Amino acid sequence: MTQADVARAAGTSTAVVSYVLNEGSRPISAATREKVLRAIEEVGYRPNGVARALASGSTRTLGLVVPELANQFFATLAQALEAEASRYGLVLLLGDSAESVTRERELVETFVARQVDGLVYVGVGPHDAVQVATAAGLPVVVLDRAADDERAASVVIDNVAGARTATEHLLGHGRRRVGALLGPADLPTSRARHTGWLDALTAGGVPADDRYLRWAPFTRAGGHRAGLDLLGSGPVPDALFVASEDQALGLLCAAAELGVAVPGDLAVASFDGTEASRFSVPPLTTVAPRFDELARRTIDLLRAGAPAPGAEICASDLVVRASCGCPWPPPAAPVPAPSTDER
């Protein structure tokens, strides 16, 4: 069933059918419109999106590249993006790069070949893949992991402020040996969170002690290993800012193994918290990104086309739970914490 069938049934031309379908593009008399609509119903016509894309030059499709969908953070991001995109009739092509730069490039090339209207790039390592897309004239938004010298438009979390807030909260609990478990040292995200941690300590008049500092992969295994190392011997921190949810979950596991009580012996606040932080043992106090806002701004930039280089920075919310030492579950009255937004 094609537009030609509808046109025949309605006694009009295919042009009119098209104009009725894409209403607003040209005025159509109510009578004709009715006839066409009835004919569409009658013959059971469904528009062919591929033909439409070829003729119009727009696929209404965006490419999404994420490092690993099985990571709760990226999955939550992908879900928010899909929801936001669907509000505008946009659909996402899913690309999981498995943390491989080669695969990223392949994915971007595939997406370009498939004529996506834009690219959401949540990348690892150097962003060579982005060039492929921009060279093809595609609007690109680098989401979350922007490079220091990012040349594409980007939407990022306020890493410094988030880390500072979390660390301040730990200091507010009277902790003084406040360590940090950070991500890979070569990632801008990691360094920014390191800065936030340092800022809070400095502002609080507490000297930063590198014996309480570790750089580890952004994974549960990474957090677990670093946790065993950090808590297993030598001088031990009494609080820890952990730079990702996965690392924090690994750390909690390590603490349990070592018999370190959280929050009794060790207060913990993490970053990038999703639903998974809510029912960990103990539930994690975390800097929760506003996934909806990240998604909204990303899609908005792409819809506007050709976004200018520069970072849009999204605030986050400190979600207070048990791991920092706050009362949990919270009492009926509002707790005196910066935010108790539980979404």
Added chain:
Amino acid sequence: MTQADVARAAGTSTAVVSYVLNEGSRPISAATREKVLRAIEEVGYRPNGVARALASGSTRTLGLVVPELANQFFATLAQALEAEASRYGLVLLLGDSAESVTRERELVETFVARQVDGLVYVGVGPHDAVQVATAAGLPVVVLDRAADDERAASVVIDNVAGARTATEHLLGHGRRRVGALLGPADLPTSRARHTGWLDALTAGGVPADDRYLRWAPFTRAGGHRAGLDLLGSGPVPDALFVASEDQALGLLCAAAELGVAVPGDLAVASFDGTEASRFSVPPLTTVAPRFDELARRTIDLLRAGAPAPGAEICASDLVVRASCGCPWPPPAAPVPAPSTDER
């Protein structure tokens, strides 16, 4: 840059360019081939996937509908599907239904309109949406949550066997008050896991006690609430088969709140375990689906086209960790458990 540009640069016809691109479709002399390849390089030609799709009638795209990507189980499944699809140059359109039947239907309609070559449907509730796709002549595979009277082809986990194995393992630890925390009672998946639990108890000569049985949503909150209910008062089980990873994580949280030691007071074995089970507190013994195999069989069915109704059943592996009472981390020597596959 189009095939016409390449043809001009190579001094051939566009047909030859096409045949070179789709090698094997027709013999092309080595010399011509070389000329064309050079011309492609020269003008920087990239094939237009949309035009190809329109002319060939195939988009090399599959639609994927999942209930909620932020759920680790579905995200892991999606990741495996994407990896498998990409082996064949297939790309996935991502659809998150947010557990809504209405939205599912919309997604399937969108995917049909976009001329996907097949549909992977991980659905909730009644599968009306599937009819939309099959009516349009699309190959469909219902993945994981097949209905009892499923009319489409399906790929499912062996729920009865998995639940039985997990429950037997708990009995093997000498537990006798072995309860079950199951999913919604109206889901075939839940009922199958209930059957497996019953089977194991019967085979072990242990009477099933409904006071240790709960049906709850497949969520952390659901597992948490049911856990508080089950462990908070009255007769308390000394072991629990939990029907999903999310529920198990919620249960562990509830046990910790109530001061119930796992595995000391309560041995736990769950189902649908992903990476998240490995670093929970304590690490969860779980029936781990073979995600790669689920993905492989699903994509194979779709590639073959028009799959016949009927279920393909995939085995799972019992991954033994701490929550059941087994030694953890496992000693160097192999432990006497059914499987220690840690992937």
Added chain:
DNA sequence: CTGAAAGCGCTTACAG
């Protein structure tokens, strides 16, 4: 082994 051309199902100037 190669070329000229129809056709995939739409959109959108161009003419009326």
Added chain:
DNA sequence: CTGAAAGCGCTTACAG
């Protein structure tokens, strides 16, 4: 307000 027709960039019989 409407129609006839070109064109989007490919694939693939049809003819040679």
